[in-house]
Amino acid sequence: MRTGPRSKALISAWLDFQPPAQREVAVSLRSAVREAEPELEEIIRWGQLVFVWSGSPLMAIAPHRGHVNLQVFNGHLLPPDVAPLEGGGRGTRSYRCRLHQPVDVVQVQMLVAASVARAPRPEHIGLPRDEPEPGEP
Known part of the structure:
Protein backbone atom coordinates (compact mmCIF):
# COMPACT_ATOMS: atom_id res chain seq x y z
CA MET A 1 0.00 0.00 0.00
CA ARG A 2 1.30 3.41 -0.91
CA THR A 3 1.34 6.07 1.80
CA GLY A 4 1.81 9.81 1.77
CA PRO A 5 4.91 11.68 2.83
CA ARG A 6 5.40 11.83 6.59
CA SER A 7 8.29 14.17 7.17
CA LYS A 8 7.89 16.84 9.81
CA ALA A 9 9.39 19.37 7.41
CA LEU A 10 6.67 18.64 4.85
CA ILE A 11 3.94 19.05 7.47
CA SER A 12 5.48 22.33 8.60
CA ALA A 13 5.68 23.46 4.98
CA TRP A 14 2.01 22.55 4.45
CA LEU A 15 1.04 24.66 7.45
CA ASP A 16 3.25 27.54 6.27
CA PHE A 17 1.63 27.38 2.82
CA VAL A 52 -3.73 8.03 10.46
CA TRP A 53 -4.64 5.34 13.00
CA SER A 54 -3.40 1.78 12.43
CA GLY A 55 -2.60 2.52 8.81
CA SER A 56 -6.04 3.92 7.96
CA PRO A 57 -6.95 7.59 7.58
CA LEU A 58 -9.02 8.65 10.58
CA MET A 59 -9.41 12.42 10.16
CA ALA A 60 -8.01 15.34 8.19
CA ILE A 61 -7.63 19.09 8.44
CA ALA A 62 -9.15 20.63 5.32
CA PRO A 63 -8.81 24.42 4.91
CA HIS A 64 -11.46 26.33 2.97
CA ARG A 65 -11.87 30.00 2.15
CA GLY A 66 -14.06 30.98 5.13
CA HIS A 67 -13.41 28.11 7.54
CA VAL A 68 -11.31 25.04 8.29
CA ASN A 69 -12.91 21.61 8.59
CA LEU A 70 -11.79 18.73 10.71
CA GLN A 71 -13.03 15.88 8.55
CA VAL A 72 -13.86 12.74 10.49
CA PHE A 73 -13.80 9.75 8.15
CA ASN A 74 -15.71 7.47 10.52
CA GLY A 75 -18.02 10.27 11.64
CA HIS A 76 -21.14 8.31 10.69
CA LEU A 77 -20.28 5.87 13.50
CA LEU A 78 -20.09 8.53 16.21
CA PRO A 79 -22.93 9.42 18.58
CA PRO A 80 -24.71 12.59 17.46
CA ASP A 81 -24.09 14.42 20.75
CA VAL A 82 -20.26 14.32 20.60
CA ALA A 83 -19.94 17.46 18.47
CA PRO A 84 -21.97 19.38 15.88
CA LEU A 85 -20.95 17.53 12.74
CA GLU A 86 -22.01 18.33 9.20
CA GLY A 87 -22.73 15.63 6.63
CA GLY A 88 -25.04 12.70 6.18
CA GLY A 89 -25.28 9.15 5.02
CA ARG A 90 -22.45 6.69 5.47
CA GLY A 91 -19.70 9.13 4.70
CA THR A 92 -17.37 11.64 6.19
CA ARG A 93 -18.59 14.15 8.75
CA SER A 94 -17.03 17.58 9.19
CA TYR A 95 -16.48 19.70 12.26
CA ARG A 96 -16.42 23.30 11.03
CA CYS A 97 -14.12 25.87 12.62
CA ARG A 98 -14.72 29.46 11.58
CA LEU A 99 -11.83 31.80 10.93
CA HIS A 100 -11.00 34.42 13.57
CA GLN A 101 -12.81 32.39 16.27
CA PRO A 102 -11.06 30.24 18.84
CA VAL A 103 -11.11 26.49 18.33
CA ASP A 104 -13.09 24.62 20.99
CA VAL A 105 -10.20 22.42 22.08
CA VAL A 106 -12.26 20.33 24.50
CA GLN A 107 -14.84 19.52 21.85
CA VAL A 108 -12.14 18.60 19.32
CA GLN A 109 -10.46 16.33 21.86
CA MET A 110 -13.78 14.63 22.66
CA LEU A 111 -14.33 14.13 18.92
CA VAL A 112 -10.87 12.62 18.48
CA ALA A 113 -11.31 10.30 21.46
CA ALA A 114 -14.71 9.11 20.19
CA SER A 115 -13.34 8.59 16.69
CA VAL A 116 -10.34 6.60 17.91
CA ALA A 117 -12.61 4.49 20.14
CA ARG A 118 -14.72 3.56 17.08
CA ALA A 119 -11.71 2.86 14.84
CA PRO A 120 -10.47 -0.70 14.36
CA ARG A 121 -7.71 -1.62 16.75
CA PRO A 122 -4.36 -2.71 15.27
CA GLU A 123 -4.74 -6.26 16.63
CA HIS A 124 -8.17 -6.60 14.94
CA ILE A 125 -7.01 -5.58 11.49
CA GLY A 126 -6.51 -8.48 9.12
CA LEU A 127 -8.48 -11.09 11.08
CA PRO A 128 -10.55 -13.41 8.91
CA ARG A 129 -14.25 -12.66 9.27
CA ASP A 130 -15.22 -16.21 10.32
CA GLU A 131 -12.89 -16.21 13.35
CA PRO A 132 -14.01 -14.53 16.59
CA GLU A 133 -12.12 -11.47 17.74
CA PRO A 134 -9.71 -11.96 20.65
CA GLY A 135 -11.58 -12.18 23.95
CA GLU A 136 -14.83 -13.42 22.36
CA PRO A 137 -16.07 -16.95 23.15
Whole structure:
Protein backbone atom coordinates (compact mmCIF):
# COMPACT_ATOMS: atom_id res chain seq x y z
CA MET A 1 0.00 0.00 0.00
CA ARG A 2 1.30 3.41 -0.91
CA THR A 3 1.34 6.07 1.80
CA GLY A 4 1.81 9.81 1.77
CA PRO A 5 4.91 11.68 2.83
CA ARG A 6 5.40 11.83 6.59
CA SER A 7 8.29 14.17 7.17
CA LYS A 8 7.89 16.84 9.81
CA ALA A 9 9.39 19.37 7.41
CA LEU A 10 6.67 18.64 4.85
CA ILE A 11 3.94 19.05 7.47
CA SER A 12 5.48 22.33 8.60
CA ALA A 13 5.68 23.46 4.98
CA TRP A 14 2.01 22.55 4.45
CA LEU A 15 1.04 24.66 7.45
CA ASP A 16 3.25 27.54 6.27
CA PHE A 17 1.63 27.38 2.82
CA GLN A 18 -1.82 28.13 4.28
CA PRO A 19 -3.09 31.72 4.34
CA PRO A 20 -2.61 33.32 7.80
CA ALA A 21 -6.23 32.97 9.00
CA GLN A 22 -6.48 29.30 7.92
CA ARG A 23 -3.00 28.58 9.30
CA GLU A 24 -3.96 29.84 12.76
CA VAL A 25 -7.03 27.57 12.89
CA ALA A 26 -5.17 24.59 11.35
CA VAL A 27 -2.36 24.88 13.92
CA SER A 28 -4.90 25.01 16.76
CA LEU A 29 -6.76 21.98 15.38
CA ARG A 30 -3.54 20.03 14.90
CA SER A 31 -2.45 20.80 18.45
CA ALA A 32 -5.82 19.71 19.88
CA VAL A 33 -5.78 16.46 17.88
CA ARG A 34 -2.18 15.69 18.89
CA GLU A 35 -2.99 16.35 22.58
CA ALA A 36 -6.01 14.06 22.43
CA GLU A 37 -4.18 11.17 20.75
CA PRO A 38 -0.39 11.51 20.42
CA GLU A 39 -0.10 8.11 18.68
CA LEU A 40 -1.83 9.33 15.52
CA GLU A 41 0.52 9.53 12.55
CA GLU A 42 0.46 12.62 10.36
CA ILE A 43 0.79 12.59 6.59
CA ILE A 44 0.04 14.95 3.74
CA ARG A 45 -2.50 13.36 1.41
CA TRP A 46 -5.13 14.83 -0.91
CA GLY A 47 -3.73 18.29 -0.19
CA GLN A 48 -4.73 17.94 3.46
CA LEU A 49 -3.07 17.12 6.76
CA VAL A 50 -4.33 13.59 7.43
CA PHE A 51 -4.20 11.79 10.78
CA VAL A 52 -3.73 8.03 10.46
CA TRP A 53 -4.64 5.34 13.00
CA SER A 54 -3.40 1.78 12.43
CA GLY A 55 -2.60 2.52 8.81
CA SER A 56 -6.04 3.92 7.96
CA PRO A 57 -6.95 7.59 7.58
CA LEU A 58 -9.02 8.65 10.58
CA MET A 59 -9.41 12.42 10.16
CA ALA A 60 -8.01 15.34 8.19
CA ILE A 61 -7.63 19.09 8.44
CA ALA A 62 -9.15 20.63 5.32
CA PRO A 63 -8.81 24.42 4.91
CA HIS A 64 -11.46 26.33 2.97
CA ARG A 65 -11.87 30.00 2.15
CA GLY A 66 -14.06 30.98 5.13
CA HIS A 67 -13.41 28.11 7.54
CA VAL A 68 -11.31 25.04 8.29
CA ASN A 69 -12.91 21.61 8.59
CA LEU A 70 -11.79 18.73 10.71
CA GLN A 71 -13.03 15.88 8.55
CA VAL A 72 -13.86 12.74 10.49
CA PHE A 73 -13.80 9.75 8.15
CA ASN A 74 -15.71 7.47 10.52
CA GLY A 75 -18.02 10.27 11.64
CA HIS A 76 -21.14 8.31 10.69
CA LEU A 77 -20.28 5.87 13.50
CA LEU A 78 -20.09 8.53 16.21
CA PRO A 79 -22.93 9.42 18.58
CA PRO A 80 -24.71 12.59 17.46
CA ASP A 81 -24.09 14.42 20.75
CA VAL A 82 -20.26 14.32 20.60
CA ALA A 83 -19.94 17.46 18.47
CA PRO A 84 -21.97 19.38 15.88
CA LEU A 85 -20.95 17.53 12.74
CA GLU A 86 -22.01 18.33 9.20
CA GLY A 87 -22.73 15.63 6.63
CA GLY A 88 -25.04 12.70 6.18
CA GLY A 89 -25.28 9.15 5.02
CA ARG A 90 -22.45 6.69 5.47
CA GLY A 91 -19.70 9.13 4.70
CA THR A 92 -17.37 11.64 6.19
CA ARG A 93 -18.59 14.15 8.75
CA SER A 94 -17.03 17.58 9.19
CA TYR A 95 -16.48 19.70 12.26
CA ARG A 96 -16.42 23.30 11.03
CA CYS A 97 -14.12 25.87 12.62
CA ARG A 98 -14.72 29.46 11.58
CA LEU A 99 -11.83 31.80 10.93
CA HIS A 100 -11.00 34.42 13.57
CA GLN A 101 -12.81 32.39 16.27
CA PRO A 102 -11.06 30.24 18.84
CA VAL A 103 -11.11 26.49 18.33
CA ASP A 104 -13.09 24.62 20.99
CA VAL A 105 -10.20 22.42 22.08
CA VAL A 106 -12.26 20.33 24.50
CA GLN A 107 -14.84 19.52 21.85
CA VAL A 108 -12.14 18.60 19.32
CA GLN A 109 -10.46 16.33 21.86
CA MET A 110 -13.78 14.63 22.66
CA LEU A 111 -14.33 14.13 18.92
CA VAL A 112 -10.87 12.62 18.48
CA ALA A 113 -11.31 10.30 21.46
CA ALA A 114 -14.71 9.11 20.19
CA SER A 115 -13.34 8.59 16.69
CA VAL A 116 -10.34 6.60 17.91
CA ALA A 117 -12.61 4.49 20.14
CA ARG A 118 -14.72 3.56 17.08
CA ALA A 119 -11.71 2.86 14.84
CA PRO A 120 -10.47 -0.70 14.36
CA ARG A 121 -7.71 -1.62 16.75
CA PRO A 122 -4.36 -2.71 15.27
CA GLU A 123 -4.74 -6.26 16.63
CA HIS A 124 -8.17 -6.60 14.94
CA ILE A 125 -7.01 -5.58 11.49
CA GLY A 126 -6.51 -8.48 9.12
CA LEU A 127 -8.48 -11.09 11.08
CA PRO A 128 -10.55 -13.41 8.91
CA ARG A 129 -14.25 -12.66 9.27
CA ASP A 130 -15.22 -16.21 10.32
CA GLU A 131 -12.89 -16.21 13.35
CA PRO A 132 -14.01 -14.53 16.59
CA GLU A 133 -12.12 -11.47 17.74
CA PRO A 134 -9.71 -11.96 20.65
CA GLY A 135 -11.58 -12.18 23.95
CA GLU A 136 -14.83 -13.42 22.36
CA PRO A 137 -16.07 -16.95 23.15
